[in-house]
Amino acid sequence: MSACIHPSILSADFVNLEAELARIGGADAVHVDVMDNHFVPNLTLGLPVVERIQAVSPVPLDAHLMIADADRWAPLYADLGLDSVTFHAEAAAAPVKLARELRARGSKAGMALRPATAVEPYLDMLSELDMLLIMTVEPGFGGQAFLDLTLPKIRRARAAVDGSGASVAIQVDGGISASTIERAAEAGADVFVAGSAVYGADDPGDAVERLRVLADRARGA
Ligand SMILES: O=C(CO)[C@H](O)[C@H](O)COP(=O)(O)O
Numbered sequence: 001m002s003a004c005i006h007p008s009i010l011s012a013d014f015v016n017l018e019a020e021l022a023r024i025g026g027a028d029a030v031h032v033d034v035m036d037n038h039f040v041p042n043l044t045l046g047l048p049v050v051e052r053i054q055a056v057s058p059v060p061l062d063a064h065l066m067i068a069d070a071d072r073w074a075p076l077y078a079d080l081g082l083d084s085v086t087f088h089a090e091a092a093a094a095p096v097k098l099a100r101e102l103r104a105r106g107s108k109a110g111m112a113l114r115p116a117t118a119v120e121p122y123l124d125m126l127s128e129l130d131m132l133l134i135m136t137v138e139p140g141f142g143g144q145a146f147l148d149l150t151l152p153k154i155r156r157a158r159a160a161v162d163g164s165g166a167s168v169a170i171q172v173d174g175g176i177s178a179s180t181i182e183r184a185a186e187a188g189a190d191v192f193v194a195g196s197a198v199y200g201a202d203d204p205g206d207a208v209e210r211l212r213v214l215a216d217r218a219r220g221a
C-alpha cells in the first residue's frame with residue numbers, strides 16, 4: 001500500500017482555510033494541530049474551528065491534540081466525526097480507556113509520543129490503537145528540523161507493530177520534507193505529516209505527490 005501524506009494546516013493561511021484545503025485535494029487526510037498553550041508553548045485552534053474545517057474539507061481530518069487533560073477533551077473531537085483523533089500519551093491519565101472511547105465514538109484512535117518518550121511502555125496496548133505517532137520534532141511549532149535521534153524509535157515501533165499482528169499505522173510528524181522523508185520511510189513510517197514542505201511549496205498538490213513517490217521508493221512499495 002502507498003504511503004499516506006497528511007499535510008498540516010499549521011503552515012497554511014489561517015484566514016483562507018477553505019481555499020487552502022482545496023489545494024491539497026490529493027492528500028490522504030489533512031492534519032490539524034490543536035495546541036492549548038499548556039501542553040505545548042503555543043496556541044492554535046479548538047473545537048469550533050475544527051468543526052467548521054470538518055464541514056468543508058474535501059479530505060478526512062487527522063486531529064493531533066497537543067493539549068493537556070486529553071482524557072476530557074479528545075472524546076469531544078471524536079464526536080465531531082473526525083477520521084482520526086490523536087492524543088499525547090504524556091497528556092492522558094488512562095490511555096487505553098481513552099483509545100477505546102475514541103473508537104466507540106467512531107474515530108480512529110491515535111496516540112503520540114514526544115521525542116523523549118520511549119515507545120516500550122506502550123507496546124502492550126498496540127491493539128487498542130489505529131495509529132502511533134512518533135514525533136520527529138519537539139511538539140509546538142512548525143518549520144523545525146527533523147530529529148534523526150528519533151529514527152531508532154521508529155524502527156523499534158515498526159518491529160513491534162509487525163510482530164504484534166495489529167493493524168497500526170506509524171505516523172511521523174515534524175521536519176518531514178523531500179530531504180528527510182526517505183529516512184523516516186526506511187525506518188518504518190507509513191504515514192507522513194508535512195506542513196512547511198507542502199504549504200511552503202509553489203504547488204502544494206504537487207508537493208504531496210512528490211513526497212509520496214519518495215516515501216514509496218524508500219519503503220520499496
Ligand atoms: O505537530 C506539529 C508541530 O508540533 C506539526 O504537525 C508539524 O510541526 C508540521 O510542521 P512541519 O512539517 O513544518 O514540521
Ligand SMILES: [Co+2]
Nearest residue numbers: 033064173193
Ligand atoms: Co502535528
